[in-house]
Amino acid sequence: MSSSSRISGFHKLSIPERLQKVAENSPASLDTLKVFEEFGNLPAETADRMIENVIGSLSIPVGVATNMVIDGKDVLIPMATEESSVVAAVCNAARQCRDSGGFITSTTGSLMIAQIQLTNVADCANARLKILERIEEIRTICNDADPLLIKLGGGFYDVDVRMVKAKNETMLVTHIIVDTRDAMGANTVNTMAEKLAPVLAGWTGGKPYLRILSNLADRRLARARAVWTPEAIGGTDVRDGMMQAYYFAEADPYRAATHNKGIMNGVSAVVLATGNDTRAVESGAHAYAAHSGRYTSLTTWEVDADGNLCGSIEIPMPVGLVGGATKIHPVAKASLEILGVQTAEDLAKAIAAVGLAQNFAAMRALATDGIQKGHMGLHAKNIAVMAGAVGDEIDTIAKTLVQLGTVRVDVAEQELAKLRTS
Known part of the structure; x- marks a missing residue:
């Protein structure tokens, strides 16, 4: 069968008609494409108005980060991401600075x-x-x-x-x-x-x-700071190891790129959950990381006179509560309601706090057990599913992978075979 990407009038077709055309002009079968018929919590007619040539929607898990205290107020943070450990990292980082007052934030305006x-x-x-x-x-x-x-x-x-x-x-x-x-x-x-x-x-x-x-929104900065005591994070050795991780990121752009990507794991998850423009925020953040003339860390880490670990972040945050998907997408509207923010500046401050929490968690993991232990432990369930596990098998295989210290699909397949023959 011949196929072509030149499909005249594609945008005028109904969604089922578009799926039929895609099946006729791509390697995908119509049976495969039926997955696009389920739009989930985004109505098909809404999706069809949001972008062009719609055939379906892609669901991304939305989790809620707990333990966050921002400017003296407890806040639940909705986060949309496909990556394991991102939400858990924010929860843990926020828990460890609650007794120190949580996150203090400010902005330069809108x-x-x-x-x-x-x-x-x-x-x-x-x-x-x-x-x-x-x-x-x-x-x-x-x-x-x-x-x-x-x-x-x-x-x-x-x-x-x-x-x-x-x-x-x-x-x-x-x-x-x-x-x-x-x-x-x-x-x-x-x-x-x-x-x-x-x-x-x-x-x-x-x-x-x-x-x-310009997406380098350096007149629209959001700032957040927080303090973690050595006792809350595992001692002075952990604190000093985290400072070494920061010094590395501050000095070396190869490290800074990954360091800042970790920050954006949290930032982009909240931006996406609230229907804002992830690409605008990401481009502005990375450009701002080089505003001194060289690419470096978006965060700053110090040890105060009492030996506490002090973190701060300053990041462009062009987000809004009106326009775009924020008032159209039902999940975005619900996420904003969960946050309870009244202004775009409130949203920007919450996102900056999440970015700082995410950075803390990543540096702590790197300074202690390494990033893979916690991340792969949470990822083990995905690996179990990829290996073919179903129902209760998923938790059993995931637990086995963590105990073995090897979270790989081939190992999961071997363990699943053992489980099913036992």
């Missing part, structure tokens, strides 16, 4: 940046000042693009103009800085940038090209 690129500007330095002199005109143009945002207390905040030396010329790049309040704000700032671009071109004689937000 400011987002949009960039307007101007080329062919003959007098960049002079043109830069022309733009800065007209801040009130810029404010009016931007605010007229979203009157509702103004009613909510947001809107244009400031302007910055940079001369960026590129391969071919010096570009004039204008940043409009906007308070987007409880929205992530991408659509808002993009609309403002598009309206302002031709005006800037008229003032400077330049040619406008890109007019779009």
Whole structure:
């Protein structure tokens, strides 16, 4: 049978018709594709409005992290992730700093940046000042693009103009800085940038090209800090081992990449559970990790005068409570209700605290038993299922794998065969 990815009018078909076309034009059989007919807790009609060419949905487990105390308040944290040990790690880290007060958080506000690129500007330095002199005109143009945002207390905040030396010329790049309040704000700032671009071109004689937000949201930082006593984490040797893990990540980008990935295990899980943009948060976080000129740790770890381990994190957090999937996806709405957050800043602070907790847990594991012991112990059930275990066999095989210290599918298959013949 011949197949083709050129399926004219695919977007106009019903979901069952799309599945039929996929079966006709891919190696997958229609029987295999029936798995897509079950949409779970996301109604098919909602999914079909969210993205294009929908054929189904992918369910990701949602767990709840317990033990979290944020700014003196107990909070349950919904986390959507496919990775074992991520939720448990946050629970354990939070439990070990509860007696020290939990997590203290803050933010820099809800400011987002949009960039307007101007080329062919003959007098960049002079043109830069022309733009800065007209801040009130810029404010009016931007605010007229979203009157509702103004009613909510947001809107244009400031302007910055940079001369960026590129391969071919010096570009004039204008940043409009906007308070987007409880929205992530991408659509808002993009609309403002598009309206302002031709005006800037008229003032400077330049040619406008890109007019779009920056995901390096360094005007929208979330911060969290916490203290762990040596007694709570297993002693001073564990503390000192964790500090060595931090020093390694702070100094070496190869280690820092994995160190920060661990932070994002927690961050992205909450961002996803609440229907926010994981890619925007991830790109901004990793870019911010290099804002000093080299890629390094998103967290800072120290030992205070009393010998306690003190951790802190500062991370861009462009998340919202309105727009995108946050008001459409039923799981996102339920997750936000579990969190009990009232503003986007509240959500950002909770996510930063989770990132710090995740980092603590990963460093503690690395400084003690190694990352695999706890992770693979929790992963053993997945391996048992992959080996063919069902029902009570799953827990039995998982327990055996942990006892053997070898969590592999081939070993699980051998143990399952023994179990079934005994």
